[in-house]
Amino acid sequence: xxxxxxxxxxxxxxxxxxxxxxxxxxxxxxxxxxxxxxxxxxxxxxxxxxxxxxxxxxxxxxxxxxxxxxxxxxxxxxxxxxxxxxxxxxxxxxxxxxxxxxxxxxxxxxxxxxxxxxxxxxxxxxxxxxxxxxxxxxxxxxxxxxxxxxxxxxxxxxxxxxxxxxxxxxxxxxxxxxxxxxxxxxxxxxxxxxxxxxxxxxxxxxxxxxxxxxxxxxxxxxxxxxxxxxxxxxxxxxxxxxxxxxxxxxxxxxxxxxxxxxxxxxxxxxxxxxxxxxxx
Numbered sequence: 001x002x003x004x005x006x007x008x009x010x011x012x013x014x015x016x017x018x019x020x021x022x023x024x025x026x027x028x029x030x031x032x033x034x035x036x037x038x039x040x041x042x043x044x045x046x047x048x049x050x051x052x053x054x055x056x057x058x059x060x061x062x063x064x065x066x067x068x069x070x071x072x073x074x075x076x077x078x079x080x081x082x083x084x085x086x087x088x089x090x091x092x093x094x095x096x097x098x099x100x101x102x103x104x105x106x107x108x109x110x111x112x113x114x115x116x117x118x119x120x121x122x123x124x125x126x127x128x129x130x131x132x133x134x135x136x137x138x139x140x141x142x143x144x145x146x147x148x149x150x151x152x153x154x155x156x157x158x159x160x161x162x163x164x165x166x167x168x169x170x171x172x173x174x175x176x177x178x179x180x181x182x183x184x185x186x187x188x189x190x191x192x193x194x195x196x197x198x199x200x201x202x203x204x205x206x207x208x209x210x211x212x213x214x215x216x217x218x219x220x221x222x223x224x225x226x227x228x229x230x231x232x233x234x235x236x237x238x239x240x241x242x243x244x245x246x247x248x249x250x251x252x253x254x255x256x257x258x259x260x261x262x263x264x265x266x267x268x269x270x271x272x273x274x275x276x277x278x279x280x
Contacts, residue, residue, distance in 0.1 A: 033082040040078070041071040064129060064145065068122060072147075110163070114148045117164035121145060127167060132175035132244050135166055141245060155246060181241040182215070187254050190231030192268040197224055197232060203265060204236045207257045213250055215239040231270045 045067040053063040122145060127133055131142050133152065140154040149161045175183055191200055201222040208220035218239045225233040236254065243250040262269060 030082070033079065037075050037078040037082075041075045044074055045071040064122065068147070110165075114164045117168040118145065118147045118150075121150070121164055121167055127172065127174055130176070134173040134175070135162065136170055138162065175244050181244050182218075182239055183241075183244045183247065184218075184237060184239050185247055185251055185254075187236040187238070187251060187258070188225075189234045189236060189258060190228060190269060191234070191262065192270045193232060195232060195267050197234075199265075200232070200234055200267070203261050203267075204234065204258065207254065207261050208236060208238050211238075211250075211253055211257055213240050213243045214254075215241060 048067040129142055138160055140152040143153050144151040152160050204222045208214050220238045223235045225235050
């Protein structure tokens, strides 16, 4: 087969969209155009985020949003211009657009929902890359906010990919919103009724002062909660900024230190007891 015959075969119309004839050559051109536009879109996002926007006073979330929108616009407008270049009449795509609308309405609801949720997340900036969040029982650090999903890395170094709709329709706990890393932790402590409350307060504050990563400001505080059934109930309230990503580890350190300090002072930590009376 000669080059002319091959060119004629590639240019032979396969089907018609409106008044536009679609051939193998035009399909190949469109596919190549899409690949090039995707590469250029990612390159543009990277340049904006790492070279241009990095030197502005915008926060990381806003920089990420602007770079994403710029990439999407390049992809859409580039595709439209490319189709016009090869002679595709865009008005003739109305039929395809209507079919896609039906498909979106029935089969792509979740994808569209997650995509719109992603735009809402990036626009409102309620959560950003680097935030410590708890959504639906998943606790971890946000490492990526995409068009359809958000990636969260847990303390076990496991990346969990969550649909963006989870962050819009569910309750989300953000431990570090707007860059504020300070978090308060509450440690419940129960001691025997023979203990002196002021002495317990002093010992707990000493433990807090000696524990690494506990902030001096705001200062730790001890609250006398209640006269329990078998114990005097206290709470040690401390603040931390460095251990926001591992609050359980700091709690563990405090529990160890409290146990050692109370044991050293001869203070008993009681457990619930019941008396059984048997009548003859």
